[in-house]
Amino acid sequence: MKVLRAADHKRMPWKNGGGETVEIAISPDGAGLAEFDWRVSTATVASDGPFSVFPGIDRTLSILEGKGMRLFIEGREPVLLTRESDPLAFAADIAVSATLPDGTITDLNVMTRRGAVRHAVARHFIDGEKSLASAKGIFLLFCAKGALAARTGAQSIELDAGDAILLEESDGGRLDLSGQALCYAISIEKA
Structure with a gap:
């Protein structure tokens, strides 16, 4: 991550x-x-x-x-x-x-x-806890407003507005989020 x-x-x-x-x-x-x-x-x-x-x-x-x-x-x-x-x-x-x-x-x-590649974008409102499945390929989570903690496996990161995290397929398939934030989940995979 x-x-x-x-x-x-x-x-x-x-x-x-x-x-x-x-x-x-x-x-x-x-x-x-x-x-x-x-x-x-x-x-x-x-x-x-x-x-x-x-x-x-x-x-x-x-x-x-x-x-x-x-x-x-x-x-x-x-x-x-x-x-x-x-x-x-x-x-x-x-x-x-x-x-x-x-x-x-x-x-x-x-x-x-x-x-070469294709993408999908989804908006998520986080109010408490939420889990997102990261797709095959690249997964980017952009924190547009608010703040949250993002966890995959044993690694945990704090994100503020404007921050993002980038996950490769090898980082695991699930991202656990907690906090209050507006986020955009972006999946990018080979065409």
Whole structure:
């Protein structure tokens, strides 16, 4: 189990230069925005505009802070994504733009290279104790709000808002959580 502390996340400009992203994890380590197999990040969106295009990439967005973002995804009806919405999956290599009906938002962005790996994102509210089964492949748990203790086997880690843990398949299949937090469970496996 690898701990990814909020203070250590990498800040960088968006691919299209329109804002800033905070990289939580990327594979392979040190990959650039054109070479990654998978990437998990947050971004603060402060103005309307187009999304960066990532050829051959699938993405899932979740709103962490703010009142929402209206997405215009090529070939789909416009959708208002809010903190209460389920994570929204769509291709990152088609035209997408967004408007902010009620101001700045922060989102969680999970991207995987189509044909190489695939991902799933689930939101979990922890109020007390909860166990999650980690999938085959990579499992990342991002603590969006609150604080919790995460335990797998004999190893226990405290997480605060913005922290994450990364589990490989060899770390075991179950993660025991306790505390009060809003978390996102991200499963990444080979396609």
